[in-house]
Amino acid sequence: MFLARKLVLAHFWVAFAGFLLAIVLGEWQMYVRSPLHEWINNPEHYYRSVTAHGTVMAYVLPTLVAMGFGYAITELALKRPLIGLRWAWAGFWLVVAGTVMAAATVASGKASVLYTFYPPMIASPFYYIGVVLVVVGSWIWVALMSINLRAWKKDNPGRAIPLAMFGNVTGAYLWAWTSVGAAIEVLFLILPVALGLKSTIDAGLSRVFFSWTLHAIVYFWLMPAYIAFYTIVPRAIGGRLYSDTMGRVAFVLFLVFSMPIGIHHLFADPQIGAGFKFVHAAMTAVVSVPTLLTVFTIVASVEIAGRLRGGTGLLGWVKALPWDNPMMLAVAFSFVMLGFGGAGGIINMSYQLNESVHNTQWVTGHFHLIFGGAIVIMYFMVAYDLWPQLTQCGPLPQGLVRTQLWLWFVGMLVLSMPWHLVGLLGMPRRMAYYDYSNPVLHPQAWTVTASTIGGLLLVISAFLFVYVLARAGRAAAAPAPYTFSRTAHANERTPAALNSFGLWVAMMIGLTVVNYGYPIVQLAVLKDTSVPAITIGGP
Amino acid sequence: MDDERLYTWGNPWFRWSVVSLVVLTVLSFLVGFVVLPSVQGDYRAGGFWASICRAAGLPGNWGAGAAADKAGPPSTSVVLASAMARSGSSEAVGRGATIALQQCSMCHGVQGMSEADAPNLAGQYPEVVIKQLEDYKRGNRIHAFMIALARNLSDRDIADIAAYYDSLPKARTAPARYSEGSAPALVRVGDPLRNIAPCIACHGGTDHKLGAPWLEGMPREYLVVQLNEFQKETRRNDSHAQMRNMVRSMSAKEIGELADFYARRPKGEGG
Numbered sequence: 001m002f003l004a005r006k007l008v009l010a011h012f013w014v015a016f017a018g019f020l021l022a023i024v025l026g027e028w029q030m031y032v033r034s035p036l037h038e039w040i041n042n043p044e045h046y047y048r049s050v051t052a053h054g055t056v057m058a059y060v061l062p063t064l065v066a067m068g069f070g071y072a073i074t075e076l077a078l079k080r081p082l083i084g085l086r087w088a089w090a091g092f093w094l095v096v097a098g099t100v101m102a103a104a105t106v107a108s109g110k111a112s113v114l115y116t117f118y119p120p121m122i123a124s125p126f127y128y129i130g131v132v133l134v135v136v137g138s139w140i141w142v143a144l145m146s147i148n149l150r151a152w153k154k155d156n157p158g159r160a161i162p163l164a165m166f167g168n169v170t171g172a173y174l175w176a177w178t179s180v181g182a183a184i185e186v187l188f189l190i191l192p193v194a195l196g197l198k199s200t201i202d203a204g205l206s207r208v209f210f211s212w213t214l215h216a217i218v219y220f221w222l223m224p225a226y227i228a229f230y231t232i233v234p235r236a237i238g239g240r241l242y243s244d245t246m247g248r249v250a251f252v253l254f255l256v257f258s259m260p261i262g263i264h265h266l267f268a269d270p271q272i273g274a275g276f277k278f279v280h281a282a283m284t285a286v287v288s289v290p291t292l293l294t295v296f297t298i299v300a301s302v303e304i305a306g307r308l309r310g311g312t313g314l315l316g317w318v319k320a321l322p323w324d325n326p327m328m329l330a331v332a333f334s335f336v337m338l339g340f341g342g343a344g345g346i347i348n349m350s351y352q353l354n355e356s357v358h359n360t361q362w363v364t365g366h367f368h369l370i371f372g373g374a375i376v377i378m379y380f381m382v383a384y385d386l387w388p389q390l391t392q393c394g395p396l397p398q399g400l401v402r403t404q405l406w407l408w409f410v411g412m413l414v415l416s417m418p419w420h421l422v423g424l425l426g427m428p429r430r431m432a433y434y435d436y437s438n439p440v441l442h443p444q445a446w447t448v449t450a451s452t453i454g455g456l457l458l459v460i461s462a463f464l465f466v467y468v469l470a471r472a473g474r475a476a477a478a479p480a481p482y483t484f485s486r487t488a489h490a491n492e493r494t495p496a497a498l499n500s501f502g503l504w505v506a507m508m509i510g511l512t513v514v515n516y517g518y519p520i521v522q523l524a525v526l527k528d529t530s531v532p533a534i535t536i537g538g539p
Numbered sequence: 540m541d542d543e544r545l546y547t548w549g550n551p552w553f554r555w556s557v558v559s560l561v562v563l564t565v566l567s568f569l570v571g572f573v574v575l576p577s578v579q580g581d582y583r584a585g586g587f588w589a590s591i592c593r594a595a596g597l598p599g600n601w602g603a604g605a606a607a608d609k610a611g612p613p614s615t616s617v618v619l620a621s622a623m624a625r626s627g628s629s630e631a632v633g634r635g636a637t638i639a640l641q642q643c644s645m646c647h648g649v650q651g652m653s654e655a656d657a658p659n660l661a662g663q664y665p666e667v668v669i670k671q672l673e674d675y676k677r678g679n680r681i682h683a684f685m686i687a688l689a690r691n692l693s694d695r696d697i698a699d700i701a702a703y704y705d706s707l708p709k710a711r712t713a714p715a716r717y718s719e720g721s722a723p724a725l726v727r728v729g730d731p732l733r734n735i736a737p738c739i740a741c742h743g744g745t746d747h748k749l750g751a752p753w754l755e756g757m758p759r760e761y762l763v764v765q766l767n768e769f770q771k772e773t774r775r776n777d778s779h780a781q782m783r784n785m786v787r788s789m790s791a792k793e794i795g796e797l798a799d800f801y802a803r804r805p806k807g808e809g810g
Contacts, residue, residue, distance in 0.1 A: 256560070275571040275591070276595065435732060496545040503553060
């Protein structure tokens with residue numbers, strides 16, 4: 001790497017410090033809600049903790065990981081110094097300042113509105129301003145990714161953009177457009193009320209704007225993991241990427257389809273017409289296509305590794321895989337969790353099936369499994385993989401890393417499977433306590449204890465992760481130059497459509513206008529739709 | 540790649556991706572807006588165009604039959620506004636004190652602490668006093684004395700009386716911590732399976748909601764009577780039946796425990 005080493009390290013360390021704090025809060029929530037502890041006296045403390053946990057895990061951690069990884073990719077894949085280093089640092093400090101501001105507001109009890117805001121609840125304006133600063137900091141990153149790619153293209157006319165950078169810039173553009181929904185909601189609907197200029201808020205319209213962000217943000221979280229699948233995993237396990245083109249197709253499909261589908265979060269909201277709910281449900285189904293393409297391509301790439309190592313026959317290559325390699329372990333764990341989580345997701349997005357799981361603990365189980373499980377385990381691998389480049393350290397202790405990954409995998413399943421089960425039984429989410437002495441609820445009590453134990457394994461795993469990174473000693477020799485995966489077909493030709501973004505960004509914006517335009521305009525012009533705001537944490 | 544042109548119909552990537560997206564979009568709109576509504580009786584009832592409008596989320600005549608649906612008189616017509624919760628000027632407090640001493644102190648006590656099982660008003664939130672007086676004035680809350688007294692009060696009188704009582708110190712009762720053993724479960728955590736919210740979620744403790752009165756130190760008898768009236772629906776000036784829904788499934792014993800809790804006095808004060 002050239003200039004960005006300290007920058008990337010700063011992003012990662014702040015991300016992982018926040019992650020540690022937030023995971024402890026998450027475990028505390030599980031514990032006080034379980035039969036192991038008496039009912040919490042002040043449920044506000046519970047929601048305060050949920051808000052902090054969600055804000056850090058959903059906004060701060062993935063944004064910083066995506067930004068840091070993005071800067072690293074820019075230097076490692078384009079093989080040239082990052083343009084705009086000062087701006088990148090400015091973006092970093094904006095994110096840090098926003099995080100501190102939002103965290104302090106949440107900690108003081110002035111913003112227990114959960115990270116999804118939920119108007120008509122209104123928190124202190126400092127909370128929203130903090131979140132806005134985090135997003136503005138990330139917009140600087142978006143601009144820098146675009147600028148760096150443009151400069152590289154200018155100097156390398158006719159060459160294919162390296163796949164890692166292609167995925168990285170896809171993630172950046174996706175995020176830029178995705179964050180617009182929540183930005184509009186916060187700036188035009190929530191902040192005027194939080195600042196005391198208005199006392200009512202159009203909660204229905206606010207929720208529609210948030211849904212614009214709420215689903216695509218998931219794909220922004222997911223992008224670093226997918227980049228790692230395509231460009232790190234095959235190299236790390238000694239295989240070849242089966243198809244570079246398939247990776248590009250998956251990335252652009254995310255760009256087009258991940259955004260205009262968010263209304264599937266609002267199936268129970270009466271202000272949206274059933275027609276739009278159906279259209280969004282149908283298009284959500286399309287988003288499973290790039291994931292299925294990815295699973296196919298990565299399994300094929302892994303198979304190449306197995307066969308290169310002498311595996312033969314229909315399944316013999318599976319046995320020949322380097323199972324003691326942490327990357328192999330992580331990608332297997334990630335796919336298992338992606339499989340369960342994805343299957344659950346298809347139930348969530350089905351207009352009818354959703355009715356039976358809407359707002360139950362099932363949903364919490366779903367997104368912990370898919371984000372906290374399948375995606376975050378790849379964040380770990382990204383950090384482990386980049387660490388020698390970033391800190392000049394020697395090889396990381398493989399045994400400890402494997403233990404950490406096993407703990408995370410087992411912990412996440414033990415945490416989230418009981419949630420799925422009780423969700424089907426009807427246990428609502430976002431509850432500070434349950435009355436386990438009630439005969440109806442008593443049989444479900446053990447599941448909450450199980451989740452608490454799963455959470456404990458995750459906490460141990462998280463501390464182990466940070467311990468491994470912190471203890472990595474300096475190596476005597478400089479690390480070997482960093483490489484991304486090689487493709488199986490070295491002369492694969494990249495079509496112009498998959499070497500630029502214009503067409504896909506245009507489709508993304510066009511589809512957004514078609515899928516969101518009417519509901520937004522209709523709700524915006526409808527009269528008498530505002531409700532009194534409910535101030536959280538006192539005036 | 541080199542000089543391959545992308546934005547032209549001749550480029551298969553361009554052609555196929557645009558065509559597929561348009562076809563997918565048109566198909567899903569057709570299914571969502573035409574096919575599915577056409578198999579739903581209530582969508583189809585108003586004709587083809589109406590069913591599309593309904594699928595698009597256009598509000599129909601939701602409000603039209605609403606008045607007829609609700610039996611009985613409205614529970615309250617007072618709209619709570621955050622401005623009502625502000626403390627009054629010293630002039631308003633002085634004026635309010637004069638009216639209060641003449642008209643209220645007989646039952647509610649000279650300092651707003653009743654010795655006649657009427658509610659304490661000392662330190663009561665101003666919007667609470669305003670709302671209740673307005674409800675008495677408009678006949679939405681029934682009490683022989685209060686209706687007669689409130690009838691003659693102007694808006695300003697009401698606001699000033701509220702400002703006066705707001706200026707007096709609140710009755711406080713020990714303990715301040717809501718823990719197991721020191722407060723009944725209904726007060727602390729409610730009963731989720733009966734849809735009873737904790738008292739302290741609105742009446743102070745963990746949160747105070749606009750329009751919810753300060754209850755600590757209230758006469759026990761007053762609290763029991765009010766909860767019983769909510770339960771029997773003889774008192775119905777709580778908007779959206781908030782209190783009636785809370786009390787409906789409570790037993791007489793539970794009501795007694797709640798009243799005991801809020802009416803308790805700090806140790807050594809007797810009474």
